[in-house]
Amino acid sequence: MRENLDHSFDTASVHPERTLRRDAEENRERILHAAKILFAERGLGVTLDDIGHHAGLGVATVYRRFPNKVALVEALFEQRVIELIDVARAALAFTDAWEGFLFLMKGILTLEAEDRGLREVILGSECIKGRLDDLKAEVAPLIEELISKAQAQGALRQDFRANDVPVLTAMAGAAQEYCGIISPGIWKRYVAIVIDGLKVDRSTCTPLPQEALDQNQLHQAMLGWRTHRLSKGHD
Secondary structure, three states: OHHHHHHHHHHHHHOHHHHHHHHHHHHHHHHHHHHHHHHHHHOOOOOHHHHHHHHOOOHHHHHHHOOOHHHHHHHHHHHHHHHHHHHHHHHHOOOOHHHHHHHHHHHHHHHHHOOHHHHHHHHOOOOOOOHHHHHHHHHHHHHHHHHHHHHHOOOEOOOOOOOHHHHHHHHHHHHHHHHOOOOOOOHHHHHHHHHHHHEOOOOOOOOOOOOOOOHHHHHHHHHHHHHHHHHOOOO
């Protein structure tokens, strides 16, 4: 027993830096995990104090890993924006540009609609600087090329523009914030309706993936939305 205790003591004494590095990395992952959850639910207005509390860490620990919120946002969302770029590139590879357009919209909206933080990153935020700005700049030309391709093939209405895409994202996000608690994924219903309005050939309608809210659900969504606005001081 004494030998085991001595051995444990010796190991900790010989490798203190390794232990500190491991603890630091574990804390960093806890911070990123907490930030991912809170940013997705509440957007980029979340503070480092909020994140530290959710991670079960003191705010001083958070600041040791990330000196400010901008650094945390960049660390968390760089890969997510790269995923958006990959979706746009994959969409361009479709021979049928309309199918590519549907792939693009499904990919972008799935990534953004249920992640308020990512949506704010794409739509613009004072937290966005440097690397994330550069990555965002790569997305627009890919979307423009795909839209031009779909229009040239006669599938997509001619007056649709690349700048309409982030607005559609905002609309989907608003639907999710408005009644997502009552009906998770409800944004998909309204996106399907909008997408059908973008088709040149409207002889068929896309089956709607979600049921409409019933009167009671709509009432509950309206109450929840008003409560949220009041808590934010909008009324």
